[in-house]
Every structure is written in C-alpha cells, then in structure tokens.
Amino acid sequence: MSNSITMAEAPPGQAGPGFFATRLDAVVGLARKNSIWPLPFATSCCGIEFMSTMSSHYDLARFGSERLSFTPRQSDLLMVMGTIAKKMGPVLRQVYEQMAEPKWVIAVGACASSGGIFDTYSVLQGIDRIIPVDVYVPGCPPRPEQIIEGVMRIQDLISNESLRRRHSEEYKELMAKYMVK
Numbered sequence: 001m002s003n004s005i006t007m008a009e010a011p012p013g014q015a016g017p018g019f020f021a022t023r024l025d026a027v028v029g030l031a032r033k034n035s036i037w038p039l040p041f042a043t044s045c046c047g048i049e050f051m052s053t054m055s056s057h058y059d060l061a062r063f064g065s066e067r068l069s070f071t072p073r074q075s076d077l078l079m080v081m082g083t084i085a086k087k088m089g090p091v092l093r094q095v096y097e098q099m100a101e102p103k104w105v106i107a108v109g110a111c112a113s114s115g116g117i118f119d120t121y122s123v124l125q126g127i128d129r130i131i132p133v134d135v136y137v138p139g140c141p142p143r144p145e146q147i148i149e150g151v152m153r154i155q156d157l158i159s160n161e162s163l164r165r166r167h168s169e170e171y172k173e174l175m176a177k178y179m180v181k
C-alpha cells in the first residue's frame with residue numbers, strides 16, 4: 001500500500017518569497033470542495049449503490065466526504081437516491097429547506113432525476129419539480145464510479161462559485177421559482 005498523500009492543488013495566484021496571494025473566493029472554494037458533508041436521502045436501490053460508494057473499495061472519503069450527516073442543519077450536499085413518491089415530496093422539501101446555505105443537490109439515478117421507469121400517478125417525475133438540482137447522475141442504478149463522478153462535478157461547481165452568488169438576484173429568482181423561503 002502506498003503511503004503517499006496528494007495535496008490539494010493551490011488556486012491560481014501570485015507567489016513570492018514568504019507569501020502567496022490569491023482570491024478569497026478561490027481559497028473558500030478550495031476548503032469547501034474538499035470538506036463536503038453529504039446527507040444521503042436514500043429511499044431504494046440507488047441507496048445500495050451509495051453504500052458501496054462509501055465502502056473501502058471506492059472510498060468517498062478520498063474526496064473529504066466521509067462525514068455523512070443525517071441532520072440537514074449540518075450538511076451541505078443533499079444526495080437524493082431512489083424513487084421519490086409524491087407523498088414523500090414535502091418531506092424532501094423540508095429537509096432541503098432545513099439545510100443551511102451554501103448547499104448543493106445531486107439527483108442520483110433515473111428515479112430521482114426523472115421518475116425513472118415509474119411513470120405512474122404516485123411517483124414524483126424528478127426531484128427538480130420541488131427543489132433545485134445541481135448535478136444529475138444517470139443510470140438505473142448508476143455505478144459507484146458514476147456517483148463519484150457526480151460528486152466531482154459538484155466539487156467543480158463549489159470551487160468555481162462566487163461568494164456573492166447566494167446573494168445575487170439570479171439566485172433569489174431561482175429560489176422564488178421553487179417558493180423556497
């Protein structure tokens with residue numbers, strides 16, 4: 001087993017003897033993207049794939065995301081995995097609303113993204129009908145590699161997000177569209 005530890009890459013900036021200057025956004029983004037606390041909202045089979053993603057073989061901890069949170073107030077990445085019945089919609093929405101900003105959402109698998117094969121009266125045809133989604137992971141179920149890819153795309157979004165975004169008119173409009181307080 002290798003003992004080598006890979007350091008996170010520093011953001012672009014100006015280096016000199018004894019100093020390094022960069023943008024505040026970039027430093028905050030670097031810290032946030034490597035310390036995501038996911039909340040797994042797993043209702044069915046895709047949740048089993050997530051268990052595998054957390055196991056030693058795939059090891060999501062490599063991305064700084066080993067600390068799962070089962071309380072919305074202490075998590076910043078909502079991972080929705082599985083079929084979401086319409087009856088469960090208000091619960092999912094409440095969980096989302098209880099998460100503090102900044103927060104991100106991944107729809108893992110066909111069911112969370114679009115209802116999947118369950119084109120029926122009782123199944124929500126995609127969680128983006130009730131909460132905003134940042135990344136969609138395709139598949140039924142997606143393999144753990146795909147879930148990891150989804151987390152890495154979230155990391156890209158986090159590291160490039162402006163600190164002002166959550167206060168912007170565009171973001172307020174998005175929340176208003178979903179009637180999120």
Ligand code: SF4
Pocket residue numbers: 044045046047081082083109110111112116139140141142
């Ligand atoms: S996408 Fe497929 S594997 Fe995932 S919850 Fe739906 S039916 Fe199950």
